[in-house]
Amino acid sequence: MxxxxxxxxxxxxxxxxxxxxxxxxxxxxxxSSVEGKYQDKLVKxxxxxxxxxxxxxxxxxxxxxxxxxxxxxxxxxxxxxxxxxxxxxxxxxxxxxxxYASKGSLNEYFGNNCGKINLTWAQRLQICLDIAHGINYLHTNMEDKPRIIHRDIKSGNILLDENLRAMVADFGLSKIHPKDQQASTRYSENAVGTKVYTDPEYLTSYKYKKESDIYSFGVVLFEILCGRVAYDSIYLAEHVKGLAPIARRRFSEKTLKELIDRKMIDEDDKNIFTLNRGPNQDSFEVFSRIAYQCSAEIQAKRPTMEVVIKELERALKLQVSKHFTEVTIFSFLIFLIPLVITILVP
CATH class of the missing domain: 3.30.200.20 (Phosphorylase Kinase; domain 1)
Known part of the structure; x- marks a missing residue:
């Protein structure tokens, strides 16, 4: 108090x-610690x-x-x-x-939040990877930790520290998967979680497994790409289940790119020195494909978190390598142009 x-x-x-x-x-x-070694003394x-x-x-x-x-x-x-x-x-x-996570929750960076920084595509991809590593850790049985199913993965439950490191939070609805239980599926009497992020198969069958978290993560991936929360009124006006079914349909129609967060694209257009804030084509294709697979309506069709991490790493590598190439070319041109002018103009 x-x-x-x-x-x-x-x-x-x-x-x-x-x-x-x-x-x-x-x-x-x-x-207390001295040079990274913990001592037996407690310090306030x-x-x-x-x-x-x-x-x-x-x-x-x-x-x-x-x-x-x-x-x-x-x-x-x-x-x-x-x-x-x-x-x-x-x-x-x-x-x-x-x-304390000084940069707030991920959902605060979506929509018209003028007080928040505009995240670049590379920053968004790194946040996606952080979340994926966190979920994969929860889903993995370890000697000192059981498998955990979160059951409420959403952007509002992702916190960012001062370095924009993402952390999964809010475990009030989570369930421990007993180590001695072989079956991967568990059942609940009522579906819990936030509806627009909730696994459709779980909503109808009340059976949840780690693939249910993967679906919710797929919705977050689409939010990060589009720059709006899944329950934004724009999406709810089009579909009662929000962003996920709209993004899936757009992916199938090859029009998903029209939903990309304009804040990234517009800044590219206005500031030539801020190269590649938005996704390049290769990075976009890898990212959108894995987001689509994560948000599959049937649990059995969703990828494992290991596959998700691998694909997100690939998307980030494609983005960063293309950005490095463009910056190198741009720097070379900046150097070359004055040199050419000096040679041509007596």
Whole structure:
């Protein structure tokens, strides 16, 4: 309460399905380190954190989500998964404390958000790769971590730090896949998640598996390409399920390029020195194909996260290598033109 000035609105930075998030500074106990080696001594450090105050609801979902996040995040250690700094349960109050992501959530960069920077295509591809690595980590069984299905992958649950490193967050709806359970499919009584991001097969059959997260990630990929959230009114006016079915149809018709975020293209046109902010043809084709495959309506047709990562890396390589070639040619011309003028003009 002291850190948030009694949960003052000025400290408010966002909200999730189960709580309201505040920015605050707390004294945190951390293991001391000397030249990268951790010592047995705890040191108190002042740290900027995100504090989520869980909403008290009549049903048991908020309490269940609170304990789920603690269970999952204490077993997850990965640069693309948000870190849990601590938690508190006192009376009816349930508090979760996370590392603070200073650049906000990914969905804040879509639409007409003038206060946010305009991400280049290479930056967007790197963010996609960060998310993919995070999801792949969740889906992988390890000695100290079970397989985890997130069940609410969306741009609003992707946080960006000061270096634009993307981290998957908000595990209130997540489920652990028991190590001793051979079957990869699990069933739920009711479909959960945000509808425009939710796996269509899961909505009809109530069976979810890691491929359900891959579908949701496919929707996020299309959002990153188009620069609008999947539930934007423009998309909902055309289709009740938002962006995904529209993007899939456009891909099949070979008109998907018309949906590319104009902020990237327009800046290319206006500023010759900012070369290739938008996707080149090769990078676009690789990216759009894997986004289309991820958002397949049938679970069995979706690629594995290993394949997704490989294709996204390929799209980034194609973008960066083409950009390097263009910059090299441009630099050569800048050098050559004055030289030619000097030779031709006596």
């Amino acid at each position: 002291r850190a948030t000035d009694n949960f003052d609105e000025k400290k408010f930075v966002g909200h999730g399905g189960f709580g309201i998030v505040y920015k605050a500074t707390l004294d945190v106990l951390e293991m 450090k002042s740290k900027t954190v995100a504090i989520k105050r869980i909403l008290n609801r009549q049903d048991a979902h908020s309490k269940e989500g609170f304990f789920t996040e603690i269970d999952l995040l204490t077993s997850c250690k990965h640069p693309n998964i948000v870190s849990l700094v601590g938690f508190s349960r006192e009376g009816r109050e349930m508090i979760l404390v996370y590392e």
